[in-house]
Amino acid sequence: MRKNQEEINEIQNIEIELLLEALYRRYGYDFRDYSRAHVKRRILNRLASSQLKTISNLQGKMLYDKQYFESLIRDLSINVTEMFRDPAFYRLIRKEVIPVLKTYPFLKIWHAGCATGEEVYSFAIILKEEGLYNRTQIYATDFNRDVIETARRGIYSIENIKNYTAKYQKAGGKFSFSDYYLAKYDSAILNQSLKANIVFAEHNLVTDSVFAEVNMVVCRNVLIYFNRDLQNKVLKLFDDSLIKGGFLGLGTKETIMFSNIASKYTCINPKEKIFKKKIS
Amino acid sequence: MQYKAVVIGSSAGGLNALKSVLPLIPAGFPAAIFVVQHISPDSDNYMARFLNQRSKIHVKEADDKEKIEVGTAYIAPPNYHLLVEEDFTLSLSVDEKINYSRPSIDITFETAAYAYGSQLVGIVLTGANTDGAFGLLTIKNYGGYTIVQQPSEAESSIMPSEAIRLVKPHKILKLNDLVMKLLEPGFILPK
Structure with a gap:
């Protein structure tokens, strides 16, 4: 059964909260109070470029696979900078x-x-x-x-x-x-x-x-x-x-x-x- | 459907287009408006001031973590992306340029779609690149209403043409008609 996008959005918001909680409890990195729009966009981009169907799948993979966790951390961090910016x-x-x-x-x-x-x-x-x-x-x-x-x-x-x-x-x-x-x-x-x-x-x-x-x-x-x-x-x-x-x-x-x-x-x-x- | 927020993306020729749109929006317009205009990273907040002087609604550069108010148009600051949070505040970011642009239209459209879902109107105006098309598609997928400026009327037709090709928007309109659509009774959810 195909769910409508608003339902999916609601489910994804739950999944993101759980993923951030899991990330924190398993690895100690705490993104729970980051700008949620930023985090969500990065996670959805990661999901879109993966073979995984849902954020819940992504969470499972992240918990068991250290390398996958590290790539997720790279997704979530902000590394854009330049010399003498401003x-x-x-x-x-x-x-x-x-x-x-x-x-x-x-x-x-x-x-x-x-x-x-x-x-x-x-x-x-x-x-x-x-x-x-x-x-x-x-x-x-x-x-x-x-x-x-x-x-x-x-x-x-x-x-x-x-x-x-x-x-x-x-x-x-x-x-x-x-x-x-x-x-x-x-x-x-x-x-x-x-x-x-x-x-x-x-x-x-x-x-x-x-x-x-x-x-x-x-x-x-x-x-x-x-x-x-x-x-x-x-x-x-x-x-x-x-x-x-x-x-x-x-x-x-x-x-x-x-x-x-x-x-x-x-x-x-x-x-x-x-x-x-x-x-x- | 009654809509609660409007997000507008524009690039080359956009300031002129915005000058023809925002001043026609009446004071007390019951929706919030987000505007992403591609602009030089070194510019100051001239555009927001310029548009504010000519408009009946409040036009301002968006501040980080600002609470969204209806009847206000928030302009993405030069060299920052503008993100809409689901608790109806705004965030700024210095992430990589998207489609060679910061601010990028796509990022604001996408996050506004997460926040407003089917209660969002997305509008792509004149521009010479393809930013905004993907974001407009996201808005449509989330059930929002999509409008693209008539390419023949646009100063630069590339951006509207790409948005039309990718999204098949609900309406393709000239600037005047686009404002009339926004002001149609019952289109925007009354306050």
Whole structure:
């Protein structure tokens, strides 16, 4: 008997809840409070490109087959990033944040949800050019082991370099972007010196806790994938990590305005979403 | 069937088309409208402001996790996909481009279909690529109502032609008639 699409939709919503529950209980990855539209779309795409008939079948396969679970995790994670994404953000960092950071003898910066690392290295370049890199410890974290490995390697496709060069300049770059990489075949290998003070580590914003006290948290275009409750929870985690007077840099469409920590911060720039934790 | 939401996708020539459609929608229109217009990733929210100034309904750029209100047109921001949640809030995403586009029409159409099912109207307007056709098919499969702009009237006929080929929509209409259809008594569920 052919069910109508609305009935199927209702069944699929139940199946998705069960799948996310199973994924969490079997493997510890918690997508239950991710944007449901995002999760559903990814799961339905995976289903459509598989031989499986239903999400329930997919759940069974995921529970028993570790490799299948890993491909599902790749489907659900968000790994789109680029160097100097939103150049205005980096210009503002130079203008408003760096002068304050310069007043500290030693700095810690946390890039949370760093994916393949392009934005971490962008930030590292800014710190170098501003003479701060040598006294900075950068933590770059993501829950996805594969992307952390890519980030650690710091080797990117040469195809993107033209775009990155333009963005580097728009972001207020002081030298030539080609100073920072070595072109080899179709790859751009970032300079080893950029990595010296970066620690790459697995950390899951949803299930793990604070691990350091930091002067700045950068977490761009990650919170939009979460529902309001989870956004609130993760912002609390950032707040617990930040020293008083520390900075929080979010994506251009993200805000702390509707969260419980809003009153503890001032907004440095409403467009680029850089917030400063109040001293008192 | 009475519909609760309208989703519009447009690309090349779309701003002109939207300028002929949105200002004709009366204040208090009892449905929410989602608009995905392909736009340069570096542009600001000019389009939303421009259309808002000319419209009787509220036109704004969509915010992440914003609650959907009727009588409002939400524009997908440049360089973000717009997703409709089933709890009737909005989400943004920076996922890969789809059909070379971010925002992509397909992703908004698909997620709006999940959320509104058979109570959704999908409209494909002028454009020079094929984004939106697959999403419109999803809307039709979920029981929604599908309209495509008459290709001969469109500034660029590729997108409407592809949507017509793939979907066989309920109606193929000129912009004026398309607005008349939306305003037909009983077509949209009264508030």
